[in-house]
Amino acid sequence: MFDNIHEECGVFGIYEPQTADVAASAYYALYALQHRGQESCGIAVNDDGIITAHKDVGLVPDVFNRDVLDKLGKGQMAVGHVRYSTTGSSSRTNAQPLVVRHIKGTMALAHNGSLVNAQQLRDKLELSGAIFHTTNDSEVIAYMVTRNRISAGSIEEAVEQTMDDIKGAYSLVIMSPKKLIAARDPQGFRPLVIGELNGSFIFASESCALDSLGAHYVRDVEAGEIVVADKSGLRSIRTHCGQKSSMCVFEFVYFARPDSVIEGASVHLARQRAGAYLALEHPVQADIVVGVPDSGLDAAMGYARQSGIPYGIGFIKNRYVGRTFIQPTQAQRERAVRIKLNVLAANVKGKRVVLIDDSIVRGTTSGKIVALLRDAGACEVHMRISSPPFMNPCYFGTDIDSRDKLIACRMSQEEIAKEIGVDSIGYLSVDNVKKIAEGAKCGFCVGCFNGEYPIEVPAEMPKSCFENKISEGK
Structure with a gap:
């Protein structure tokens, strides 16, 4: 309706050592992140390695009620997502988290951002026999992680290998049967924070999601960092850290909630x-x-x-x-x-x-x-x-x-x-x-203003990337 630009989505993840109502925690956090995406939403819950998910087109309170949350059940981990499409159509198929069942187990992935080389990677994967069910680049990431997981010693190593090939903006929350992983691209285009609540660990796009749960803000996930939460606590993989960070400045101008703190700075101020x-x-x-x-x-x-x-x-x-x-x-x-x-x-x-x-x-x-x-x-x-x-x-x-x-x-x-x-x-x-x-x-990053992008971008954006762009009349 209005002439505003939109950001792709918001992500959330919680690791709770004891069985708890993690679906409810995800619900409240997604409610706090609703401003980051109003087209679709979803929650996946992990109970002793069994991942159950529900997602659909609509706002958080429309997609989830108490009956739906009860059906998701309790568990030790949950991943949530709110979406506004910048790549891929607005449909239930493209809603996240993406849940993938493969030979090494089940994985749920939530992604905020957009890859500049998604189409090239997708073409290469399809030529090798890959079959895609969605039109978004998040599935490209999920496919590459699961493919790398076959040879990698752990899910975090598979994520690390995937980061060698994907280029662009991605703040990821990934849930395996036993671990919750957060990863951020080497430029740190999109925000991702770490929180703690009574021994549980939380990853979220913004600190306002932590506030909604009464959680304590620990720090931001660094640009290029992979953070793993499991029964041993938190640990960090920093092999992709060290590049010049380029947060999207529009997070401070428009996208983020004013009560959030991003990279140590108040959005309101x-x-x-x-x-x-x-x-x-x-x-x-x-x-x-x-x-x-x-x-x-x-x-x-x-x-x-x-x-x-x-x-x-x-x-x-x-x-x-x-x-x-x-x-x-x-x-x-x-x-x-x-x-x-x-x-x-x-x-x-x-x-x-x-x-x-x-x-x-x-x-x-x-x-x-x-x-x-x-x-x-x-x-x-x-x-x-x-x-x-x-x-x-x-x-x-x-x-x-x-x-x-x-x-x-x-x-x-x-x-x-x-x-x-x-x-x-x-x-x-x-x-x-x-x-x-x-x-x-x-x-x-101020490339949309002056054309100076922090990484190489395509000569032109693939047509498929503009299926759902600025709403008509803005």
Whole structure:
């Protein structure tokens, strides 16, 4: 419905030495990670080596109820996943975790990210006789791990060998009959954290999932690191560590929940800092600063504090309208914007408004939001964006596709301002977006802004990778 970009998914895993209701723990954690994917979800439970799974299209509370969780049963381990598709269609078949039964036992895998060489690996595997049941690159990883497991001495060695061949973004949680494994690509594109709760070990995409369980944050999985949890405790394999890290900076701008801490930096404070930088780079005379819910709110607070312009609530968001509300016709989509967002007219009527949002992709929804402010009586609207303009596709698990669909590639900033109906527009600079996560123990990927990718990318993205890209109308 909205002109927001989407991130592929969120992953979770828990190792509990004693039999426990690990399915319930996965449920609550996935609920906390729901913002990372709303198309499908799944949980796999391991009880003494027997893995039982349930997954389907829909939100966490729609797919799982108490009866479903009871059928999953109790166990010593669980893996969970929430998905937004960037490769592969949105269907139950492509939902995760992927459960694979092979000669060495059963494995469940949950993946966040996107491989740049998935198609080449898939072609090679199919020529050797492999048969794939999904259209996502997660199955390529699962197939390679199980193939390497035949000759490897352990599941972690198989993961280590697989990491020699796969390229791109991957934060993985893998469950074997006796072990829970977390692995992160050598650039650390996507987040992955370690937690502890009363002797159990937890892996999750964000620290907010740990908070939902009352777990203690231990540390982040390092870029390139493999972490193994089993009856002996935690141990680390670091053969792929040491490369320059390149966390996707959009985790701090938009993807992550504001109450999460990633690589030692607060997401909430990073967004406020982005707003402060925006105020320094693009000052304007105005009466009120408002943010587009939700990720624009923190940046709006930062802009207001830095500029001295009062912060106010500009929009009321209807939180009971889910993705299923998206309608097929343009007229219905436009009405849906008004149902999901409504202007608090008393705060903007007759005022010069600074409107803060995290990004503009195509620009169509931005124009509708500006029109809402105008209709409510705003006399001026000055748009400020807490990220740089999107100029290039993303190959690492974000649905920013070809340049011809990006408004910043087709128009100048003056033309964009005219197109969406604002009096002025200003984007955060590339230099300053790199500075917003103060204290973060990582570098950043900003390839979608400046075209400088941390690893080699394909000359063009395979067509199959864009089956479910930016939702129409964004």
